[in-house]
Amino acid sequence: MKLVFLSSSTGWGGLEQNLLRYAEWMQEAGATVTVLTVSHSPLHQKAQAAGLPLESIVRQNRHLPWRAALHLRSRLKEVNADVLWIRDPRDLPLAALAVYGMPCRLVFQQGMQIDRPKKKPWHRWRFAQIDHWVTPLKVLEVEVLKNTPLKPHQISQIPLALDPQWFAPSKKKADSRKEFDIPSDVKLVGLFGRLDPLKGQDVLFAALEIASDWHAFIIGSNTANEAEDWSERLRKDAEQRGISDRIHWHGQMESLQSAYAACDVYAMCSASETFGMVTLEALASGIPVIGTDAGGTPELLGQGAHGTLIPPRSPDALARALKHHNVIPVPSQNDLVQFHKKAAVESWLKLLGGPRRPAS
Numbered sequence: 001m002k003l004v005f006l007s008s009s010t011g012w013g014g015l016e017q018n019l020l021r022y023a024e025w026m027q028e029a030g031a032t033v034t035v036l037t038v039s040h041s042p043l044h045q046k047a048q049a050a051g052l053p054l055e056s057i058v059r060q061n062r063h064l065p066w067r068a069a070l071h072l073r074s075r076l077k078e079v080n081a082d083v084l085w086i087r088d089p090r091d092l093p094l095a096a097l098a099v100y101g102m103p104c105r106l107v108f109q110q111g112m113q114i115d116r117p118k119k120k121p122w123h124r125w126r127f128a129q130i131d132h133w134v135t136p137l138k139v140l141e142v143e144v145l146k147n148t149p150l151k152p153h154q155i156s157q158i159p160l161a162l163d164p165q166w167f168a169p170s171k172k173k174a175d176s177r178k179e180f181d182i183p184s185d186v187k188l189v190g191l192f193g194r195l196d197p198l199k200g201q202d203v204l205f206a207a208l209e210i211a212s213d214w215h216a217f218i219i220g221s222n223t224a225n226e227a228e229d230w231s232e233r234l235r236k237d238a239e240q241r242g243i244s245d246r247i248h249w250h251g252q253m254e255s256l257q258s259a260y261a262a263c264d265v266y267a268m269c270s271a272s273e274t275f276g277m278v279t280l281e282a283l284a285s286g287i288p289v290i291g292t293d294a295g296g297t298p299e300l301l302g303q304g305a306h307g308t309l310i311p312p313r314s315p316d317a318l319a320r321a322l323k324h325h326n327v328i329p330v331p332s333q334n335d336l337v338q339f340h341k342k343a344a345v346e347s348w349l350k351l352l353g354g355p356r357r358p359a360s
Contacts, residue, residue, distance in 0.1 A: 001031045001352060004081045006072070008059045008091055012042035013194070014277055015087045015111045018160060020046055022085070022109070022348070027052065029345050034079060036072075060094050069097035076104050082356055087111050096129040103356040105131035110140060113274050113295065114147045124149045132351060136160045136275045137296045156351055160275055161344035166257070166284040167333060176262035182217065182248050189322060190263035190287075192219040192256055192278050195230045200269025200292070202234065206315035208243045211322045216243075219259055221252040260285035265325045271312045273297055280339055283307070288328035290321045306331040 005023045009016050020035075020043060027033040037044040039056035047054050055075070060068035076084060076098060085107045086095050092108065099106045108130050118127070127133075127149050135141045136159045144150055177184045193199050195218075204216055222231050238244045253259065256278075260266065266282035272295035273279070279300050282289050289307035291297040301307035308328045310317035321328070337343060 002034075002079055002082045003031045003085055003352075004034045004036060004076060004079065004083065005085045006036045006057070006091055006095065007043055007086070007088055008038055008057065008094070009043060009088050010038055010041045010059065012046075014275075016043040016046075018109070018111065018277075019043070019085075019087050020050065020052075021163075023047070023052055024050055025341060025345050026348065029349060034081075036075070062090055063093065065094045066097065069094050072098040073102065076102065083107055083352055085109065092126050096126040099129055103358060105352075105356065107132045107134060107352070110135045110144070111274060113140065113272070114144050116147060118148045127154075130154055132156055134158050134351070137299045139296055139299050140274065158344060158347045158351070159338050160277065160280065161339050161341050162280060162284055163341050166281060167336070167340065170285050171258050171261040173261055176258045179258055180217070180248065180250060180262055182215070182262055186215045186246075187213060187265075187322075187325070188215050188217055188248075188263050189265045189267050189290075190217040190219070190259060190282075191267050191269060192217075192259060194223045194252075195220045195234060196223045197230065198271055200267075200271065200313065202237055203269045203313055203315055203318060204267055205234070205238055205241055205243060205247075207318035207322065208246060209241050210315065210319035214322055215246040215248060217248045217250070217259065217263060219250045219253055219256065256281060257285065260287050263287055265290060265322065265328065267318065268292060268297055269318070270295070270297075276300065279307075283331055284336060284339065286330060288325060288330050290318060290325075290328065302331065302335070305329060306335060 003026055005019055007019050023033050023035050034053045035047045036055050036057045038059045081104045083105050084095055084099055087109045095106055106129050133150050133155045135157050141155055141157055174184050191201055191204050208214055208216055238247050260282055266287045266289045268276050268279045268291035275296045279289055279291055291301050291307055291309060292312040293309040294312050298309055306329055308321045310321055
């Protein structure tokens with residue numbers, strides 16, 4: 001099976017990280033993989049470091065990218081690609097033009113919500129070129145069927161997954177606290193990811209005014225290419241609230257396993273998250289999770305069976321949940337089997353193992 005993974009993104013977030021992860025996994029599973037990325041982008045650099053077969057592309061115009069599509073089409077023919085795999089909605093117009101009439105299936109691995117109707121004539125044409133729209137959660141499948149012209153036979157549900165080491169016994173809490181210079185005797189809630197108004201660090205800070213016996217562990221950096229310095233605003237907010245001495249900061253990290261091990265609770269404070277990988281990582285690490293009752297988080301938390309759900313942007317509710325952190329349910333390893341790498345790869349191989357699309 002010959003797979004071409006494409007991303008024109010110049011960022012380094014969940015979309016790009018998971019594209020790289022699945023390119024590596026599918027290569028390990030025996031597929032012939034090629035990754036097409038923008039030269040000097042973080043994804044290009046990470047794929048190069050991972051030793052994946054890599055080619056550079058020019059970041060195309062989003063609308064009617066005819067020249068880029070002809071170039072991509074030629075490249076797909078040269079490698080006799082069975083599948084073109086994309087994640088970014090920005091790449092759909094390019095990919096749809098490139099595969100039209102070709103015996104190369106188009107896969108879209110969903111990473112963002114489709115919360116507005118996409119049913120204009122050009123949307124209908126683009127979505128018609130998709131062979132497999134793969135969504136990680138049932139709630140997102142329902143949303144896609146409502147807001148796009150995709151048909152049920154085009155949609156499959158395969159959750160995002162984690163490498164096996166996430167499900168291994170975690171590091172001792174005392175050792176992890178020592179690694180990050182955090183006192184061993186405090187109650188610690190973590191919130192990891194980019195520093196951004198949508199991620200809700202300010203909500204956690206407001207909750208800590210109420211839950212005065214808790215400390216917070218904040219890991220992340222400002223969103224790339226944003227003019228506003230949210231990190232500075234958050235530090236000023238913590239100072240004004242009188243909680244600066246209870247906030248423990250750390251920049252963006254590649255591996256967060258030790259960070260989760262340091263925490264007593266993880267808080268997913270985003271107003272709405274499609275599929276929070278940090279939520280899944282916390283669950284796999286055995287950390288109780290408090291999450292907002294919006295987006296894909298309720299489904300990840302088993303509608304409350306695997307964590308505590310609170311209304312979005314509610315510091316009072318978050319403070320109450322922290323107060324009762326000892327009764328937050330934590331899923332067993334059996335509850336998380338579908339999020340293991342092995343299960344995900346098997347599902348993908350089954351989905352993509354069918355015949356190539358006939359040329360028209």
